[in-house]
Amino acid sequence: MDEILEAGASPLIVPQPPKRDIHWVFEGSDCIRAGWGVLLFVLLFVGFEFLTGQVLRHILPRGHQSAVMPVRLGLIMEGAQLAPLFLATGIMALIERRSLLAYGYQGTAKAVRFISGLVWGFVALSSLVLVLWKAHLLVFDGVQLHGAAIWKYGFAWAFLFLVVAVFEESTLRGYLQYTLTRGIGFWWGALLLSLLFGFSHGTNPGESPVGLFGAAAVGLVFCLSLWYTGSLWWALGCHASWDWAESYFYGTSDSGLVAEGHLLGEHPVGQRLWSGGATGPEGSLLALGTLAIMALFMWLWWRSRVQSPFRDSGWRPAWSQKAALENTVRPVEPENLSPN
Secondary structure, three states: OHHHHHOOOOOOOOOOOOOOOHHHHHEOOOOEOHHHHHHHHHHHHHHHHHHHHHHHHOOOOOOOOOOEEOHHHHHHHHHHHHHHHHHHHHHHHHHOOOOHHHOOOOOOOHHHHHHHHHHHHHHHHHHHHHHHHHOOOEEEEEEOOOOHHHHHHHHHHHHHHHHHHHHHHHHHHOHHHHHHHHHOOHHHHHHHHHHHHHHHHHHOOOOOHHHHHHHHHHHHHHHHHHHHHOOOHHHHHHHHHHHHHHHHHOOOOEOOEEEOOOOEEEEEOOOHHHHOHHHOHHHOHHHHHHHHHHHHHHHHHHOOOOOOOOHHHOOOOHHHHHHHHHHOOOOOOOOOOOOO
16 A cells, blocks of 8 residues: 555545434534424414414404305405415524525416416306306306495405415425425325325315315416426416406305305206215316316426426425435545556
8 A cells, every 4th residue: 555655546535424413403505404494483383373263252242153254254265364475484494594585485487387377266166166067067147246345345356365375385385395395205296295185175165075175286287387496486376367267256155155245146956976066166086187178288288398497306305416426426546556
């Protein structure tokens, strides 16, 4: 070996294992570890929501739960949920030294994504209602609003459902989706959060098993848009216009809830499995077919036009991809190791 050193050969570079202390348990190479991030976000959100709920108890009148949703009550309840969400996300953004918009609200073509989502949501729901009507599973009862009331309720419900879309998309496909992508992979996180999205609708009066499964399927469709676009703007538009068309424009039940002040009236006919019954169109098996067609068109449109920003962590967590990349880097060994 002395002869090698005298000849100017470089010694072997032996990589040293990284020093690990107590901070390694909580922090990765760039920010807080995904598991701790999810846990802290949930604790913050639940805590802030509990405090908000205590305030609402002294503001809202007490009464039994009704299947008819007044627009004023909806605005108060949905708007109040934004505060816990923004506080929890803001604190996590500070901890991770990121922008508050980093979890789904950045990217390019925001306006185009949002407007195209609006069109997709209205057209998809209208197609489902058309099929139900043609199949004699839904009967229209005529126009329910007239004059200024059409614009009054139309704009009020549009604003409300935009708030609903911001809350639900940001809660389940914002910070949590991005963090689970780091921890377990994009699609594992999408499946988990979409199931949670469907389960959360179980408290609605008139909900059905098909409706719960349909809500989870809707969540996966929105995750597909996030996969391709890297942002929530398309999902926000689609989510808001789907709910607006369903609840206000056509006047059908939405997950068992009926909007106060809707443009058209209707009632379901026939077997609940196909008509949706009190659940609304989302409770029909035909809704699952509509969502499958939507997903197919999204895949055909985007697959050759965009490259997913999550492509390296689809079914594998982002940290494993980074570790695999680091393991491919090996120290360069000297070419001549023998004195021959």
